[in-house]
Amino acid sequence: MKRQDIVRMTNQIADFHRPYPREEAVAGVAQHIIDFWDPRMRADLATQLAEDEAGFDELALAGAKRAAQKQAAHA
Structure with missing residues (x-):
């Protein structure tokens, strides 16, 4: 994803x-990212x-x- 899209959506x-x-x-922000963002979107965010x-x-x-930390802990 484009950087500006990631920033805007977050x-x-x-x-x-x-x-x-x-x-x-x-x-709430972290949980939304974990629950609703595709793994590729989360990787782009990280x-x-x-x-x-x-x-x-x-x-x-x-x-x-926080979302990135939680994802890294479960990887």
């Missing part, structure tokens, strides 16, 4: 979860996080990192 997920308490919001975090909203970044 930020949109964060926007949805933003009204919730921070920990719940971070967990690559983007490793290369450049620019453009990711703070909440999106925290949730994406």
Whole structure:
């Protein structure tokens, strides 16, 4: 996927979860990525996080990192 698409979609997920308490919001972003993103999308996200975090909203970044950590732990 294109980098801007990954960033945009991750930020949109964060926007949805933003009204919730921070920990719940971070967990919600991570769980959405794990539950609904194709493995290739999750791999592209992990690559983007490793290369450049620019453009990711703070909440999106925290949730994406958590999703990547959970996926790595189960790999």
